[in-house]
Amino acid sequence: MTTLLLLGVSSRHVFSIQKMELHRHVLQCLLSTILICIILVASLVLDETLVVALVNDEGWALLAFKGGVNDPLGVLKSWNASDQSPCHWYGITCDLQSKVKQINLQNTKLAGPISPEFRHLQNLRSIVLSRNNLSGPVPWTELSEIGKSTALEPVCFQFSKSFLKI
Numbered sequence: 001m002t003t004l005l006l007l008g009v010s011s012r013h014v015f016s017i018q019k020m021e022l023h024r025h026v027l028q029c030l031l032s033t034i035l036i037c038i039i040l041v042a043s044l045v046l047d048e049t050l051v052v053a054l055v056n057d058e059g060w061a062l063l064a065f066k067g068g069v070n071d072p073l074g075v076l077k078s079w080n081a082s083d084q085s086p087c088h089w090y091g092i093t094c095d096l097q098s099k100v101k102q103i104n105l106q107n108t109k110l111a112g113p114i115s116p117e118f119r120h121l122q123n124l125r126s127i128v129l130s131r132n133n134l135s136g137p138v139p140w141t142e143l144s145e146i147g148k149s150t151a152l153e154p155v156c157f158q159f160s161k162s163f164l165k166i
Helices: 002-006 011-046 057-068 116-120
Strands: 092-094 100-104 125-129 156-158
Touching: 057 100, 057 116
Parallel strands: 100 125, 125 156
Antiparallel strands: 092 100
């Protein structure tokens, strides 16, 4: 107290300063919470790409493919980052453990490259992408990683003949 009095500050002023600091901290927390709520509401209303994503790793791998292709028929519209799993997405079949086991997007007019991110689909057994306008090199190195952790049959790839001309 002696030091405070030498500086011209009483204990009553110290208490007021501490009280103001507490109010400032509470106000900062409240403003941060309000800002987060505004951002979440805006993302839901304005742009679905800003939605907080819940999808699992397999969903992210499929969304990477979706992001790289042109989808003129809108068949990949059901592929949504806010879903917990991709098991109900168009062209996706899952096993009993809710792991992607088949991708069948045959004759859907998709155009673009095949994503090397398919390597993250460790239970994948079949990819059917024939009768599309897919182009570019087939990422064989990455695709050969599919299923390495399982002892099941190798993955079956089905592409159109024109796609395999590299």
